[in-house]
Amino acid sequence: MAVTLRPRGVQAACRCSLHARRKDHTVNTPIAALCFLCACLAFPGLAATYHVAPGGSDASDGSESSPFATLQKAADAAGTGDVVSIAAGTYQKVYANNEGVTFRARERHGVVVDGNGGADPLFDGAGDITIVGFVFTGRTGDIMTGMVRARTGWTFEDCRFESSRGKSEGLAFSDPVWGGKSGARYHGQALHLSKQCG
Structure with missing residues (x-):
């Protein structure tokens, strides 16, 4: 799973998207949500x-x-x-x-x-x-x-x-x-x- 932060414009809009590669298994939704939250918190430098x-x-x-x-x-x-x-x-x-x-x-x-x-x-x-x-x-x-x-x-x-x-x-x-x-x-x-x- 890859987590990507995409700031938009001058303001800090934390637009994040999750991309999961599926092979023969499904992505656990709570784990994916937790990873998403951790990634957003890991980049506090996005300015407002x-x-x-x-x-x-x-x-x-x-x-x-x-x-x-x-x-x-x-x-x-x-x-x-x-x-x-x-x-x-x-x-x-x-x-x-x-x-x-x-x-x-x-x-x-x-x-x-x-x-x-x-x-x-x-x-x-x-x-x-x-x-x-x-x-x-x-x-x-x-x-x-x-x-x-x-x-x-x-x-x-x-x-x-x-x-x-x-x-x-x-x-x-x-x-x-x-x-x-x-x-x-x-x-x-x-x-x-x-x-x-x-």
Whole structure:
């Protein structure tokens, strides 16, 4: 008996099929079902995609047709290997509790995380986070935490950091090298930094 996992599309749909070769005997259905279950549990790396949009609801399931409203709700739902796909709009600060999550703007620089003049970091969280196509803006304050507090293994692709006031603009690095992992990485066309003086 062979068990085949076939992920479909971007979302992790565990489509499994059992193929049994029959010679002169029949396949025991309970044993086949048990093998099927074990195979599905053996591949937890199949990733899910959660969706966020300004018109969504945090009571939703985060699917494309029923997106979450906040980055925080998606960050709480997403696990290692998952992707959070975000529609253009303005969002509030977020703490990513689980490592290994990718946060991707559907439209380049269409996702704006606005601190509204607050002093807290606009994005913080666990290690190995990837952020693609975001704009971070509107943070003030004298605490040296940065607009984004980059942890071990964070990756930034084509992000902008702008309109920061105070002593701490741009990025602050925490644990730049830890446990043999590299620190924050930058990919894509550019990492744009700008600061408002005053």
